[in-house]
Amino acid sequence: xxxxxxxxxxxxxxxxxxxxxxxxxxxxxxxxxxxxxxxxxxxxxxxxxxxxxxxxxxxxxxxxxxxxxxxxxxxxxxxxxxxxxxxxxxxxxxxxxxxxxxxxxxxxxxxxxxxxxxxxxxxxxxxxxxxxxxxxxxxxxxxxxxxxxxxxxxxxxxxxxxxxxxxxxxxxxxxxxxxxxxxxxxxxxxxxxxxxxxx
Amino acid sequence: xxxxxxxxxxxxxxxxxxxxxxxxxxxxxxxxxxxxxxxxxxxxxxxxxxxxxxxxxxxxxxxxxxxxxxxxxxxxxxxxxxxxxxxxxxxxxxxxxxxxxxxxxxxxxxxxxxxxxxxxxxxxxxxxxxxxxxxxxxxxxxxxxxxxxxxxxxxxxxxxxxxxxxxxxxxxxxxxxxxxxxxxxxxxxxxxxxxxxxxxxxxxxxxxxxx
Numbered sequence: 001x002x003x004x005x006x007x008x009x010x011x012x013x014x015x016x017x018x019x020x021x022x023x024x025x026x027x028x029x030x031x032x033x034x035x036x037x038x039x040x041x042x043x044x045x046x047x048x049x050x051x052x053x054x055x056x057x058x059x060x061x062x063x064x065x066x067x068x069x070x071x072x073x074x075x076x077x078x079x080x081x082x083x084x085x086x087x088x089x090x091x092x093x094x095x096x097x098x099x100x101x102x103x104x105x106x107x108x109x110x111x112x113x114x115x116x117x118x119x120x121x122x123x124x125x126x127x128x129x130x131x132x133x134x135x136x137x138x139x140x141x142x143x144x145x146x147x148x149x150x151x152x153x154x155x156x157x158x159x160x161x162x163x164x165x166x167x168x169x170x171x172x173x174x175x176x177x178x179x180x181x182x183x184x185x186x187x188x189x190x191x192x193x194x195x196x197x198x199x
Numbered sequence: 200x201x202x203x204x205x206x207x208x209x210x211x212x213x214x215x216x217x218x219x220x221x222x223x224x225x226x227x228x229x230x231x232x233x234x235x236x237x238x239x240x241x242x243x244x245x246x247x248x249x250x251x252x253x254x255x256x257x258x259x260x261x262x263x264x265x266x267x268x269x270x271x272x273x274x275x276x277x278x279x280x281x282x283x284x285x286x287x288x289x290x291x292x293x294x295x296x297x298x299x300x301x302x303x304x305x306x307x308x309x310x311x312x313x314x315x316x317x318x319x320x321x322x323x324x325x326x327x328x329x330x331x332x333x334x335x336x337x338x339x340x341x342x343x344x345x346x347x348x349x350x351x352x353x354x355x356x357x358x359x360x361x362x363x364x365x366x367x368x369x370x371x372x373x374x375x376x377x378x379x380x381x382x383x384x385x386x387x388x389x390x391x392x393x394x395x396x397x398x399x400x401x402x403x404x405x406x407x408x409x410x
Contacts, residue, residue, distance in 0.1 A: 028271075030270060031269075031270020031271040031273060031274050032270055032273075032274060033270070034259070034260065034261045034268060034270065034273050035259055036259065036261065036305070037259055037303060037305035037346055037348070040257075040259060040303060041303065041348060041351075044297075044301070044351060045351055045352065098296065099257070099259070099295065099296070099297065100297070101297040156267075167264070167269075168264070168265075168267075170271075171264055171267045171268065171269045171270075172267055174268060174270050175267050175268045178268065
Protein backbone atom coordinates (compact mmCIF):
# COMPACT_ATOMS: atom_id res chain seq x y z
CA UNK A 1 0.00 0.00 0.00
CA UNK A 2 2.80 2.42 0.91
CA UNK A 3 4.53 1.64 -2.36
CA UNK A 4 1.35 2.52 -4.26
CA UNK A 5 0.98 5.89 -2.54
CA UNK A 6 4.55 6.79 -3.42
CA UNK A 7 4.08 6.19 -7.14
CA UNK A 8 3.44 9.45 -8.94
CA UNK A 9 0.99 9.61 -11.84
CA UNK A 10 3.64 9.73 -14.59
CA UNK A 11 5.09 6.51 -13.29
CA UNK A 12 1.67 4.91 -13.53
CA UNK A 13 1.58 5.97 -17.13
CA UNK A 14 5.01 4.43 -17.56
CA UNK A 15 3.61 1.17 -16.21
CA UNK A 16 0.95 1.19 -18.86
CA UNK A 17 3.51 1.97 -21.57
CA UNK A 18 5.89 -0.68 -20.26
CA UNK A 19 3.15 -3.28 -20.09
CA UNK A 20 2.21 -2.53 -23.68
CA UNK A 21 5.82 -2.78 -24.82
CA UNK A 22 6.34 -6.01 -22.89
CA UNK A 23 3.17 -7.48 -24.35
CA UNK A 24 4.46 -6.57 -27.79
CA UNK A 25 7.64 -8.62 -27.26
CA UNK A 26 5.80 -11.94 -27.19
CA UNK A 27 5.98 -13.99 -30.37
CA UNK A 28 2.61 -15.39 -31.36
CA UNK A 29 2.32 -18.57 -33.35
CA UNK A 30 -0.51 -19.03 -35.80
CA UNK A 31 -2.84 -21.72 -34.46
CA UNK A 32 -3.65 -24.99 -36.18
CA UNK A 33 -5.85 -24.77 -39.25
CA UNK A 34 -9.40 -26.03 -38.63
CA UNK A 35 -11.45 -27.35 -41.55
CA UNK A 36 -14.96 -25.94 -41.86
CA UNK A 37 -18.18 -27.80 -42.61
CA UNK A 38 -18.48 -26.04 -45.98
CA UNK A 39 -14.95 -27.06 -46.95
CA UNK A 40 -15.30 -30.66 -45.84
CA UNK A 41 -18.73 -31.28 -47.31
CA UNK A 42 -17.81 -29.30 -50.44
CA UNK A 43 -14.65 -31.32 -51.07
CA UNK A 44 -16.36 -34.58 -50.20
CA UNK A 45 -19.21 -33.97 -52.60
CA UNK A 46 -17.04 -32.43 -55.35
CA UNK A 47 -16.32 -35.73 -57.06
CA UNK A 48 -12.56 -35.07 -57.22
CA UNK A 49 -10.12 -37.93 -56.83
CA UNK A 50 -8.14 -38.40 -53.65
CA UNK A 51 -4.96 -36.33 -53.87
CA UNK A 52 -1.40 -36.49 -52.69
CA UNK A 53 0.29 -33.29 -51.50
CA UNK A 54 3.82 -32.67 -52.68
CA UNK A 55 6.34 -29.91 -52.04
CA UNK A 56 5.30 -26.47 -50.82
CA UNK A 57 8.03 -23.85 -50.76
CA UNK A 58 8.76 -20.17 -51.15
CA UNK A 59 8.50 -18.93 -54.73
CA UNK A 60 11.78 -18.33 -56.50
CA UNK A 61 12.90 -14.72 -56.10
CA UNK A 62 10.68 -14.04 -53.08
CA UNK A 63 12.26 -12.66 -49.91
CA UNK A 64 13.15 -15.57 -47.56
CA UNK A 65 11.82 -13.65 -44.52
CA UNK A 66 8.36 -13.76 -46.05
CA UNK A 67 8.19 -17.50 -45.33
CA UNK A 68 9.36 -17.18 -41.73
CA UNK A 69 7.18 -14.58 -40.10
CA UNK A 70 4.98 -11.52 -40.32
CA UNK A 71 4.38 -8.82 -37.76
CA UNK A 72 1.37 -7.13 -36.15
CA UNK A 73 2.41 -3.77 -34.65
CA UNK A 74 5.78 -5.16 -33.61
CA UNK A 75 4.40 -8.46 -32.37
CA UNK A 76 6.08 -11.23 -34.39
CA UNK A 77 3.60 -13.73 -35.81
CA UNK A 78 5.29 -17.03 -36.65
CA UNK A 79 4.17 -20.31 -38.17
CA UNK A 80 3.67 -23.16 -35.66
CA UNK A 81 6.53 -25.32 -34.37
CA UNK A 82 9.35 -23.84 -36.40
CA UNK A 83 7.60 -24.43 -39.71
CA UNK A 84 7.58 -22.05 -42.64
CA UNK A 85 4.36 -20.43 -43.83
CA UNK A 86 4.54 -22.44 -47.05
CA UNK A 87 4.68 -25.62 -44.92
CA UNK A 88 1.75 -24.26 -42.89
CA UNK A 89 -0.24 -23.86 -46.12
CA UNK A 90 0.72 -27.43 -47.12
CA UNK A 91 -0.40 -28.80 -43.75
CA UNK A 92 -3.68 -26.87 -43.97
CA UNK A 93 -4.34 -28.45 -47.37
CA UNK A 94 -3.57 -31.93 -46.01
CA UNK A 95 -5.86 -31.33 -43.02
CA UNK A 96 -8.74 -30.31 -45.31
CA UNK A 97 -8.21 -33.26 -47.68
CA UNK A 98 -7.95 -35.75 -44.80
CA UNK A 99 -11.12 -34.38 -43.20
CA UNK A 100 -12.96 -34.84 -46.48
CA UNK A 101 -11.50 -38.32 -47.09
CA UNK A 102 -9.66 -37.00 -50.14
CA UNK A 103 -6.05 -37.46 -49.05
CA UNK A 104 -4.06 -40.34 -50.51
CA UNK A 105 -0.25 -40.28 -50.39
CA UNK A 106 -0.27 -42.94 -53.15
CA UNK A 107 -2.42 -40.91 -55.55
CA UNK A 108 -1.00 -40.23 -59.03
CA UNK A 109 -2.36 -36.68 -58.63
CA UNK A 110 -0.22 -34.45 -56.46
CA UNK A 111 -0.73 -30.81 -55.43
CA UNK A 112 2.38 -28.64 -55.19
CA UNK A 113 2.63 -25.04 -54.06
CA UNK A 114 4.82 -21.95 -54.00
CA UNK A 115 4.15 -19.03 -51.67
CA UNK A 116 4.27 -15.87 -53.77
CA UNK A 117 2.91 -13.24 -51.35
CA UNK A 118 2.51 -13.08 -47.59
CA UNK A 119 1.76 -9.73 -45.98
CA UNK A 120 0.09 -8.45 -42.84
CA UNK A 121 -0.44 -4.71 -42.42
CA UNK A 122 -1.77 -3.95 -38.96
CA UNK A 123 -0.19 -0.58 -38.24
CA UNK A 124 -3.20 1.48 -39.34
CA UNK A 125 -5.43 2.84 -36.58
CA UNK A 126 -8.64 2.38 -38.55
CA UNK A 127 -8.02 -0.41 -41.06
CA UNK A 128 -5.71 -3.39 -41.38
CA UNK A 129 -5.15 -5.79 -44.25
CA UNK A 130 -3.52 -9.06 -45.29
CA UNK A 131 -2.45 -10.52 -48.60
CA UNK A 132 -1.69 -14.18 -49.21
CA UNK A 133 -0.96 -15.69 -52.60
CA UNK A 134 0.37 -18.99 -53.86
CA UNK A 135 1.01 -20.78 -57.11
CA UNK A 136 -0.72 -24.13 -57.06
CA UNK A 137 0.17 -26.94 -59.45
CA UNK A 138 -1.52 -30.29 -59.79
CA UNK A 139 0.85 -32.86 -61.23
CA UNK A 140 -0.17 -36.13 -62.82
CA UNK A 141 3.18 -37.82 -63.02
CA UNK A 142 5.48 -35.28 -64.73
CA UNK A 143 2.65 -33.41 -66.38
CA UNK A 144 1.10 -30.29 -64.85
CA UNK A 145 -2.67 -30.53 -65.27
CA UNK A 146 -3.36 -27.37 -63.26
CA UNK A 147 -1.13 -24.35 -62.76
CA UNK A 148 -2.49 -21.10 -61.30
CA UNK A 149 -1.55 -18.30 -58.94
CA UNK A 150 -4.39 -17.58 -56.51
CA UNK A 151 -4.47 -14.47 -54.38
CA UNK A 152 -6.43 -13.78 -51.21
CA UNK A 153 -6.74 -10.19 -50.02
CA UNK A 154 -8.75 -8.85 -47.12
CA UNK A 155 -9.00 -5.63 -45.17
CA UNK A 156 -10.88 -5.13 -41.93
CA UNK A 157 -11.72 -2.46 -39.41
CA UNK A 158 -8.93 -2.08 -36.88
CA UNK A 159 -8.50 -0.20 -33.61
CA UNK A 160 -5.96 2.27 -32.28
CA UNK A 161 -5.68 0.06 -29.21
CA UNK A 162 -3.04 -2.63 -29.71
CA UNK A 163 -4.77 -4.93 -27.24
CA UNK A 164 -7.72 -5.05 -29.65
CA UNK A 165 -5.94 -4.64 -32.98
CA UNK A 166 -3.16 -7.22 -32.56
CA UNK A 167 -5.27 -10.31 -31.71
CA UNK A 168 -7.76 -9.25 -34.36
CA UNK A 169 -5.00 -8.99 -36.96
CA UNK A 170 -3.64 -12.43 -36.01
CA UNK A 171 -7.11 -13.98 -36.37
CA UNK A 172 -7.72 -12.35 -39.74
CA UNK A 173 -4.25 -13.31 -40.94
CA UNK A 174 -4.74 -16.97 -39.98
CA UNK A 175 -8.13 -17.02 -41.71
CA UNK A 176 -6.47 -16.08 -45.02
CA UNK A 177 -5.10 -19.61 -45.37
CA UNK A 178 -8.56 -21.16 -45.24
CA UNK A 179 -9.87 -18.50 -47.63
CA UNK A 180 -7.04 -19.07 -50.14
CA UNK A 181 -7.61 -22.82 -50.06
CA UNK A 182 -11.36 -22.28 -50.43
CA UNK A 183 -10.59 -20.43 -53.68
CA UNK A 184 -8.61 -23.44 -54.87
CA UNK A 185 -11.35 -25.93 -54.02
CA UNK A 186 -13.99 -23.79 -55.74
CA UNK A 187 -11.96 -23.37 -58.93
CA UNK A 188 -13.67 -25.38 -61.68
CA UNK A 189 -10.30 -25.84 -63.45
CA UNK A 190 -8.91 -27.39 -60.27
CA UNK A 191 -11.89 -29.70 -59.92
CA UNK A 192 -11.61 -30.72 -63.55
CA UNK A 193 -7.86 -31.34 -63.22
CA UNK A 194 -8.47 -33.48 -60.15
CA UNK A 195 -11.32 -35.46 -61.68
CA UNK A 196 -10.75 -39.21 -61.40
CA UNK A 197 -11.54 -39.54 -65.14
CA UNK A 198 -9.09 -36.85 -66.37
CA UNK A 199 -6.23 -38.36 -68.35
CA UNK B 200 33.39 6.35 -3.85
CA UNK B 201 30.69 8.98 -4.19
CA UNK B 202 29.88 7.75 -7.69
CA UNK B 203 29.65 4.18 -6.42
CA UNK B 204 27.25 5.34 -3.68
CA UNK B 205 25.15 7.23 -6.20
CA UNK B 206 24.98 4.36 -8.66
CA UNK B 207 24.10 2.03 -5.79
CA UNK B 208 21.22 4.31 -4.77
CA UNK B 209 20.08 4.57 -8.37
CA UNK B 210 20.14 0.81 -8.68
CA UNK B 211 18.09 0.33 -5.51
CA UNK B 212 15.63 3.05 -6.59
CA UNK B 213 15.26 1.44 -10.00
CA UNK B 214 14.79 -1.99 -8.47
CA UNK B 215 12.15 -0.65 -6.05
CA UNK B 216 10.40 1.15 -8.89
CA UNK B 217 10.31 -2.01 -10.97
CA UNK B 218 9.03 -3.95 -7.96
CA UNK B 219 6.27 -1.38 -7.45
CA UNK B 220 5.39 -1.51 -11.11
CA UNK B 221 5.20 -5.31 -11.02
CA UNK B 222 3.00 -5.26 -7.91
CA UNK B 223 0.73 -2.66 -9.46
CA UNK B 224 0.49 -4.52 -12.73
CA UNK B 225 -0.45 -7.71 -10.90
CA UNK B 226 -2.98 -5.84 -8.77
CA UNK B 227 -4.58 -4.17 -11.77
CA UNK B 228 -4.79 -7.39 -13.75
CA UNK B 229 -6.30 -9.09 -10.69
CA UNK B 230 -9.18 -6.58 -10.61
CA UNK B 231 -11.12 -8.34 -13.38
CA UNK B 232 -13.65 -10.92 -12.17
CA UNK B 233 -15.48 -13.20 -14.57
CA UNK B 234 -19.00 -14.58 -14.23
CA UNK B 235 -20.69 -17.15 -16.45
CA UNK B 236 -24.32 -16.31 -17.15
CA UNK B 237 -26.79 -18.74 -15.60
CA UNK B 238 -29.19 -18.52 -18.55
CA UNK B 239 -27.79 -21.68 -20.13
CA UNK B 240 -27.31 -24.33 -17.43
CA UNK B 241 -25.51 -27.66 -17.85
CA UNK B 242 -27.54 -30.38 -19.56
CA UNK B 243 -27.73 -33.55 -17.49
CA UNK B 244 -26.77 -36.78 -19.29
CA UNK B 245 -30.26 -38.19 -18.72
CA UNK B 246 -31.86 -35.20 -20.49
CA UNK B 247 -30.44 -36.04 -23.93
CA UNK B 248 -32.89 -37.75 -26.25
CA UNK B 249 -30.57 -40.40 -27.65
CA UNK B 250 -31.28 -42.29 -30.88
CA UNK B 251 -31.94 -46.03 -30.62
CA UNK B 252 -28.79 -46.77 -32.61
CA UNK B 253 -26.28 -43.96 -32.24
CA UNK B 254 -24.01 -43.49 -35.25
CA UNK B 255 -20.36 -42.37 -35.38
CA UNK B 256 -19.76 -38.74 -36.27
CA UNK B 257 -16.94 -36.55 -37.53
CA UNK B 258 -16.55 -33.49 -35.30
CA UNK B 259 -15.43 -30.12 -36.68
CA UNK B 260 -14.97 -27.30 -34.19
CA UNK B 261 -14.11 -23.66 -34.65
CA UNK B 262 -14.07 -20.78 -32.19
CA UNK B 263 -14.55 -17.43 -33.84
CA UNK B 264 -14.17 -13.83 -32.77
CA UNK B 265 -16.68 -11.60 -34.53
CA UNK B 266 -17.06 -14.21 -37.26
CA UNK B 267 -13.33 -14.70 -37.85
CA UNK B 268 -11.69 -18.02 -36.94
CA UNK B 269 -9.64 -17.74 -33.76
CA UNK B 270 -7.24 -20.67 -33.96
CA UNK B 271 -5.69 -20.22 -30.53
CA UNK B 272 -9.06 -20.15 -28.76
CA UNK B 273 -10.10 -23.17 -30.82
CA UNK B 274 -7.04 -25.03 -29.49
CA UNK B 275 -8.02 -24.07 -25.94
CA UNK B 276 -11.60 -25.34 -26.19
CA UNK B 277 -11.52 -28.24 -28.64
CA UNK B 278 -11.03 -30.95 -25.99
CA UNK B 279 -13.89 -29.54 -23.91
CA UNK B 280 -16.19 -29.51 -26.94
CA UNK B 281 -15.25 -33.07 -27.93
CA UNK B 282 -15.84 -34.29 -24.36
CA UNK B 283 -19.27 -32.62 -24.28
CA UNK B 284 -20.25 -34.24 -27.59
CA UNK B 285 -19.07 -37.67 -26.40
CA UNK B 286 -20.82 -37.33 -23.03
CA UNK B 287 -24.12 -36.46 -24.73
CA UNK B 288 -24.40 -40.07 -25.92
CA UNK B 289 -25.96 -38.92 -29.20
CA UNK B 290 -23.14 -40.58 -31.17
CA UNK B 291 -21.41 -43.95 -30.93
CA UNK B 292 -17.98 -42.46 -31.65
CA UNK B 293 -16.57 -38.96 -32.13
CA UNK B 294 -13.52 -38.31 -34.28
CA UNK B 295 -11.91 -35.57 -36.36
CA UNK B 296 -11.55 -38.09 -39.21
CA UNK B 297 -14.39 -38.96 -41.59
CA UNK B 298 -16.92 -41.26 -39.92
CA UNK B 299 -18.39 -44.44 -41.38
CA UNK B 300 -21.72 -43.35 -42.83
CA UNK B 301 -20.43 -39.82 -43.45
CA UNK B 302 -22.12 -37.96 -40.58
CA UNK B 303 -20.58 -34.60 -39.74
CA UNK B 304 -21.20 -32.45 -36.66
CA UNK B 305 -19.91 -28.90 -36.92
CA UNK B 306 -19.71 -26.81 -33.76
CA UNK B 307 -18.96 -23.09 -34.01
CA UNK B 308 -18.78 -20.72 -31.07
CA UNK B 309 -18.68 -17.09 -32.15
CA UNK B 310 -17.69 -14.42 -29.63
CA UNK B 311 -19.72 -11.28 -30.29
CA UNK B 312 -19.21 -8.56 -27.66
CA UNK B 313 -22.55 -7.39 -26.29
CA UNK B 314 -20.96 -4.33 -24.70
CA UNK B 315 -19.58 -2.30 -27.61
CA UNK B 316 -15.83 -1.77 -27.84
CA UNK B 317 -16.19 2.00 -27.32
CA UNK B 318 -18.44 1.49 -24.33
CA UNK B 319 -16.09 -1.12 -22.85
CA UNK B 320 -13.12 1.20 -23.33
CA UNK B 321 -14.94 4.14 -21.77
CA UNK B 322 -15.99 2.02 -18.80
CA UNK B 323 -12.49 0.59 -18.38
CA UNK B 324 -10.96 4.05 -18.62
CA UNK B 325 -13.33 5.37 -15.98
CA UNK B 326 -12.53 2.48 -13.66
CA UNK B 327 -8.81 2.98 -14.26
CA UNK B 328 -8.97 6.67 -13.44
CA UNK B 329 -10.57 5.90 -10.08
CA UNK B 330 -8.14 3.02 -9.42
CA UNK B 331 -11.01 0.58 -9.35
CA UNK B 332 -13.14 2.43 -6.81
CA UNK B 333 -15.82 2.97 -9.46
CA UNK B 334 -16.29 -0.44 -10.96
CA UNK B 335 -17.65 -1.32 -14.36
CA UNK B 336 -19.15 -4.34 -16.11
CA UNK B 337 -18.91 -5.58 -19.66
CA UNK B 338 -20.55 -8.60 -21.28
CA UNK B 339 -19.31 -10.89 -24.03
CA UNK B 340 -21.88 -12.84 -25.99
CA UNK B 341 -21.27 -16.30 -27.44
CA UNK B 342 -23.32 -17.75 -30.27
CA UNK B 343 -22.99 -21.51 -30.39
CA UNK B 344 -24.11 -23.01 -33.71
CA UNK B 345 -24.34 -26.76 -34.14
CA UNK B 346 -24.81 -28.09 -37.69
CA UNK B 347 -25.44 -31.75 -38.30
CA UNK B 348 -25.32 -33.55 -41.64
CA UNK B 349 -26.37 -37.19 -41.28
CA UNK B 350 -24.95 -38.45 -44.57
CA UNK B 351 -23.46 -37.02 -47.77
CA UNK B 352 -26.13 -35.01 -49.57
CA UNK B 353 -28.63 -35.07 -46.72
CA UNK B 354 -30.23 -31.93 -45.26
CA UNK B 355 -28.42 -29.92 -42.64
CA UNK B 356 -29.97 -29.57 -39.17
CA UNK B 357 -28.95 -26.39 -37.37
CA UNK B 358 -29.37 -25.44 -33.72
CA UNK B 359 -28.29 -22.15 -32.15
CA UNK B 360 -27.75 -21.27 -28.49
CA UNK B 361 -26.77 -17.87 -27.06
CA UNK B 362 -24.60 -17.66 -23.96
CA UNK B 363 -22.70 -14.90 -22.14
CA UNK B 364 -19.75 -14.21 -19.87
CA UNK B 365 -19.77 -11.05 -17.75
CA UNK B 366 -16.62 -9.30 -16.55
CA UNK B 367 -16.52 -6.79 -13.73
CA UNK B 368 -13.57 -4.49 -13.21
CA UNK B 369 -12.82 -2.82 -9.90
CA UNK B 370 -15.40 -2.47 -7.15
CA UNK B 371 -18.56 -3.68 -8.87
CA UNK B 372 -21.28 -5.97 -7.58
CA UNK B 373 -21.59 -9.44 -9.08
CA UNK B 374 -23.95 -9.48 -12.09
CA UNK B 375 -27.37 -10.94 -11.37
CA UNK B 376 -28.09 -14.52 -12.44
CA UNK B 377 -24.47 -15.49 -12.94
CA UNK B 378 -21.81 -17.73 -11.39
CA UNK B 379 -18.33 -16.49 -10.53
CA UNK B 380 -15.52 -18.30 -12.35
CA UNK B 381 -12.10 -18.74 -10.73
CA UNK B 382 -10.28 -17.76 -13.93
CA UNK B 383 -10.75 -17.04 -17.63
CA UNK B 384 -9.99 -20.59 -18.76
CA UNK B 385 -12.63 -22.06 -16.47
CA UNK B 386 -15.16 -19.43 -17.56
CA UNK B 387 -14.56 -20.22 -21.24
CA UNK B 388 -14.73 -23.98 -20.72
CA UNK B 389 -17.90 -23.71 -18.64
CA UNK B 390 -19.53 -21.52 -21.29
CA UNK B 391 -18.51 -23.99 -24.04
CA UNK B 392 -19.75 -27.04 -22.11
CA UNK B 393 -23.12 -25.44 -21.34
CA UNK B 394 -23.69 -23.90 -24.78
CA UNK B 395 -22.70 -27.02 -26.74
CA UNK B 396 -24.68 -29.23 -24.34
CA UNK B 397 -27.81 -27.11 -24.81
CA UNK B 398 -27.44 -27.10 -28.61
CA UNK B 399 -26.95 -30.89 -28.63
CA UNK B 400 -30.07 -31.27 -26.47
CA UNK B 401 -32.04 -29.38 -29.14
CA UNK B 402 -30.46 -31.54 -31.84
CA UNK B 403 -31.38 -34.76 -30.04
CA UNK B 404 -34.95 -33.52 -29.59
CA UNK B 405 -35.33 -32.82 -33.32
CA UNK B 406 -37.39 -35.58 -35.01
CA UNK B 407 -35.14 -35.24 -38.08
CA UNK B 408 -32.16 -36.42 -36.04
CA UNK B 409 -31.78 -40.18 -36.42
CA UNK B 410 -34.83 -41.28 -34.38
